[in-house]
Amino acid sequence: MDDCTFCRLIHGxxxxxxxxxxxxxxxxxxxxxxxxxxxxxxTAHHRDLFDTPPQTLSATMALVQRLAVTMRxxxxxxxADILSANGPGSExxxxxxxxxxxxxxRDDGLSTWPTDRSxxxxxxxxxxxxxxxxxxxxxxxxx
Numbered sequence: 001m002d003d004c005t006f007c008r009l010i011h012g013x014x015x016x017x018x019x020x021x022x023x024x025x026x027x028x029x030x031x032x033x034x035x036x037x038x039x040x041x042x043t044a045h046h047r048d049l050f051d052t053p054p055q056t057l058s059a060t061m062a063l064v065q066r067l068a069v070t071m072r073x074x075x076x077x078x079x080a081d082i083l084s085a086n087g088p089g090s091e092x093x094x095x096x097x098x099x100x101x102x103x104x105x106r107d108d109g110l111s112t113w114p115t116d117r118s119x120x121x122x123x124x125x126x127x128x129x130x131x132x133x134x135x136x137x138x139x140x141x142x143x
Contacts, residue, residue: 006096007045018067023059026067029100034110036075036103040064046097048086060099067101077103081112 002008009015015027018038026040042060046052052060068080083100085092102112 004045004096005094006039006041006098010041010043019063021059021063023056024063026063026101033100033102033112034104034108036071036077038067038101040067040099040101042097047095048092048097049084050087052097057097060097064099064101071101071103075103076105078106079104083112 009027010025015025018026018028020026022043024040024042026038029037029039040060040063042052042056044056046056049057064082068082071077071080081100081102081104083102084098086097102110104110
């Protein structure tokens with residue numbers, strides 16, 4: 001897609017590459033949260049988690065896991081944050097599935113866990129509704 005920032009990076013070969021594969025690739029963001037912060041994206045354009053075929057998502061997450069493990073060995077990180085916003089209500093900044101893999105160290109001063117709670121309120125029973133929906137016929141939009 002010509003209007004997608006990540007597609008232009010992938011096809012224009014202008015990114016600072018960490019890994020490149022036929023299904024998923026990884027590159028350094030312009031403004032990293034920590035040394036080694038990396039974005040993992042599917043090579044083909046998929047807007048978000050909801051739009052990505054399961055096999056592509058699987059390959060993308062396999063690269064996320066490989067990268068996180070490598071951050072512990074190559075960078076001495078104590079762990080990694082895996083972050084991804086999906087869909088218009090989630091603050092997704094680029095409409096191409098992307099997963100931030102952020103290496104973490106004890107006392108690094110970074111906090112990526114939300115400190116507030118959602119203002120959204122429902123009538124309750126969310127867990128039962130989710131369980132019933134997952135047990136029933138496939139949800140539209142899921143493959």
